[in-house]
Amino acid sequence: MAELIGPILDVIKFIGRHASKYLKFQRKFTEYVDDFNQAQADLRAKEADFQQQLKDEHHFGKMPKQEVQRWFKKVEQKLGHAQHVEDKISKGKYLFRSCLGKLVDEATQAMKEVHAEGNFSGGLVVNDPSAIAVNLLTPEVVGATNFRDEIFQYLMGDAVESIGVWGMGGIGKTTIMKDVHNRLLKESKFRKLIWVTVSQVFDIRKLQKDIASQLERNLSDDESTIVCAGKLSEMLKGQMRYVLILDDVWRSFSLEDVGILEPTTNNGCKLVLTTRSERVVESMGFKKVKVHCFSMEEAMNLFFSKVGQDMLPNPTLESLMKLAVRECDGLPLAVVTLAGCMRGKADPRMWENAIDELRGSIRNIHDMEDKVYGCLKFSYDRLQGIDQDCLLYCALYPEDHEIYKDEIIEKWMEEGLIDEMGSRKAMEGSSHSILQKLEENCLLERVQVRPCIKMHDLVRDMALHITRKRFLVKAGMQLEELPNEEEWGKDLETVSLMHNSISTIPKTMNCLKFPKLTTLLLSWNPLKEIPESFFEYFPNLKLLDLSYTHLESLPNSISSLEKLTVLLLMGCWCLKSLPCLSKLQALKKLDLGHSGIEKIPQGLEMLVNLRYLNLKRTSHLTGIPAGTLSKLCRLQYLSMHSKLRSAEELRELNKLEVFYGCFHNVGGLNTFASKRKTLYKFSILVCSKIDSFRPLTSSNFVRFKEIKIDVGDEIILPYGIEELSLLECKGMRSINEIGLRDATALKGCELRGCSELEFVFPSKCDQLQTLESLNLSEFESHS
Structure with a gap:
């Protein structure tokens, strides 16, 4: 119990x-x-x-x-x-x-x-890693306050989802939208801002890829635009609230075909486009915002912000400025162009003359576009002849193309636009001055992120109008074949078909020869073959650019181009060999960099007028025959992949200014450096092994790699050396054992894996005064 x-x-x-x-x-x-x-x-x-x-x-x-x-x-x-x-x-x-x-x-x-x-x-x-938050660089915005505020309020409100900002070329649509974009960065309404420049040549696939790129995604070239539209649509859905800005739209298109979501109140997305055409905005059903020209007060404020207030003390000059600005009819591009052209001109007579010329250019013309052309043409006419030619050459590139400054300078020199001045250094200096002048006159635009320039659409239009009989420009037009024969005028001097999709050239062309044509640009095309008879149509060709094509060989008829001065074959990886070049006695520049050539072209040693020879990264090239380089006595620029068998050949090149190359040993470097005058630019590797060599890109650079340097060995460095690198070198106890007495401009020094090094510099060393960086790594400790 x-x-x-x-x-x-x-x-x-x-x-x-x-x-x-x-x-x-x-x-x-x-x-x-x-x-x-x-x-x-x-x-x-x-x-x-x-x-x-x-x-x-x-x-x-x-x-x-x-x-x-x-x-x-x-x-x-x-x-x-x-x-x-x-x-x-x-x-x-x-x-x-x-x-x-x-x-x-x-x-x-x-x-x-x-x-x-x-x-x-x-x-x-x-921080949101998927958000693209970049302040778009733009000059200080003067005027257009009403338009900027109107667009901003539409984007921040819920009543309008799609906005079409339209107005004539040069009115400032892009500048206004950049300012609005930057204001939106400070708000919390949108998760992502997407900016894409569309341009005149509309291409759905390019637009799809550009939008995807802004989303840090990729679309395959192998898929149809319909499939890509579906994928892009899904990408955009995942972004939630965003603003998509399409700048410089020239014709209407289907959002569905591209894969752009229809903006709605529910998805919180907004779409803005800028265009010169009111019809584009209307046909796409967007809310219209027309950008008008500046008032006279706004135009003057813009003008003074560009021309400089220091020119104002003279009342007479100020009144003349107002008359000149009035001729611009309030168009921002015209005002800025005028200011750039007349900056620093304090003589009233120059302003009176400018006003007369402006009035003459636009007399009896009521269309605003023509007035802009008149202002731009006025600025163009103020340039010297050589500056005009350099500006016009920029129009050979595709619309909105960003051109590297070094590239356009090289092109000007190739074309012979820069006067022969006895040295590349002097010619490059002259080219930089011209480039700066064109930028300051607002005829070329600076690209902030990269060392590039761009040509404004209207400036390019003006250039093409000026050269319409001399230039045939179809660059970046997605052409798959050569232009129609009726487009090849008999007076053509220059043809630019770069950046297209031309893969074949017809065997015959039913047209006459073009005796005036001197420049033919076919670079960046998937061109695989050139018919034997093709060059017969251009008997006076001087510049031929076939860079970055898929050519496997060149026709023998190229040897008949006896007036050819520039032959560019850079990036032609499929090209294994060239015909005999001995007849091309006028040739000054031969660029075979990054090509697939396996041996030096026959007859190269006979090109006694050659100034420029690029063999950079020609990894299949077996070598340079002895005696070849020594005969090119006018050579100013030499870049090589192969190591020289004998540096003695370079001793004959008294005009050499730029050298990128490699020597087997210290003796080769000494032979080269001891007899050389000061080089303008150089990058040299001293290495005994025959491993793959890529020329160093830094200017005035010498690198020793896996070389034994014994005490007492004489080493001669080129004058003007700025960077010195020693990698895994033996025998050397101090860097002072290298001939530093002439290295008065040394800025950087790298020492890696030099196991026998005891100290870097002696206590008293003049080079320490200029040295900016010293990199030491992979050293064994000595007990």
Whole structure:
């Protein structure tokens, strides 16, 4: 009996404890409900505070922390459950208060726990890695305040999803949208801003790829535009709230065909395009925002911001400036162009003459585009002849193409636009001066991120109009074959078909020869073969650019181009050999860099007028026959992949200014450096091994790699050396054992893996005064 009583008493005690708890819920039910309501109110208040804080912190390029997002989800769940409990309270009966009180208490404790978890150090947001937050570089915006504010308000509001900003060329549409874009960066409404320049030649695939690129994604070239449209649409859906700005649209198109989502209030997306055509905006159903010309006051403010306030003390000059600006009819591009042209001109007679010329250019012309052309033409006419030719040459590139400054300078020299000055250094200096002048006159635009220039659409249009009989320009037009024969005028001097998709040239062309044509640009085309008869049509060709084509060979008829001065075959990886070049006695430049040639072209040693020879990264080239280089006595530029068998050949090249190459040993370097005058640019590797060699790109650079340098060995460095590198060299105890006495311009020094080095510089060393960086690595410690 006793054995049963114990367990029974335990059960009674257990039931009693729970019974008392349930009686407590019954007795203090009102207190539990009050606590419940307070916990619910506290949690809602904290949630509201965090929502406001998140709104303040969640600017463009930021995103909520994951722990914050999880906390809000928990809050949503607990408050939802609390509402369910609240409904039960309102319907609950007195007899069931004990059970209901337990439910209320559990809900209360859960809300208090979530409330306590809401503690986030360092704010509520972090950087959003997927957001593209880049301030677009633009000059200080003067005027157009109304248009900028109108567009900004449309984007920030909910009434308008698609906006078409239209106006004539040069009115400032792009500048306005850059300013609006940068203002949006400071707001939290949008998660991503996407900027794409469309340009006159509309190409769906290019537009799709450009948008995808802004999203840091890629689209395959192998898939159709329909498939790409579907993929792009999914990419954009994943961005949530965004603004897509399409700059410089010339014709209407289907958003669906491209894969651009239709902006709606629900998806929170906005779409803006800029165009010169009102019809484009209307046909696409966008809200029209027309950009008008500046008022006279705005135009003067813009003009003075560009021409400089220092020219104002003279009242007569100021009144003449106003007359000149008035001729620009408030067009920003024309005003800026005029200011660039007349900057620094303080003679009133020059301004009077300028006004007369401006009025003559636009007399009886009412169309605004023609007025812009008149202003641009006026600026062009103020240039010297050589500057004009250099500007016109830039129009040979595709529209909106960013041209590297070094590249365009090289092109000017190839074309013979820069006067022969006896040295490349002098010619490059002259070219830089011209480039700067064209930039300052606003005829070329600087590209901020890279060392490039661009040509404004209207300036390019003007250039093509000026050269319409002499130039045939179809660059970047997605051509798959040569232009129609009727487009090849008999007076053509220059043809540019670069950056197209031309893969074949017809065997015959039903047209006459072109005796005036001197320049033919076919670079960046998938061209595989040139018919034997093709060059017969261009008997006076001087410059031929076939760079970055898929050519496997050249026709023998190229040897008949006896007036050819420039032959460019850079990047022709499929090209294994060339015909005999001995007849090309006028040739001054031969560029075979990055090509697939396996041996030096026959007859190269006979090209006694050659100034420029590029054999950089010709990894298949077996070598340069002895005696070849020494005969090219006028060579100014030499870049090689192969190591020289004998540096003695270079001793004959008295005009050499630029050298990129490699020597087998220190003796070869000494032979070269001891007899050389100061080089303008050089990059030299001294290495005994015959491993793959890529010429160093740094100017005035010498690198020793895996070379033994014994005490007492004489080493002669070229004058003007700025960078010195020694990698895994043996025998050397101090860098002073290298001939540093002439290294008066040394800025950087790298020493790596030189195991026998005891100290770098002696205590007294003049080179320490110019040295800016010293890199030491991979050394063994000496105990």
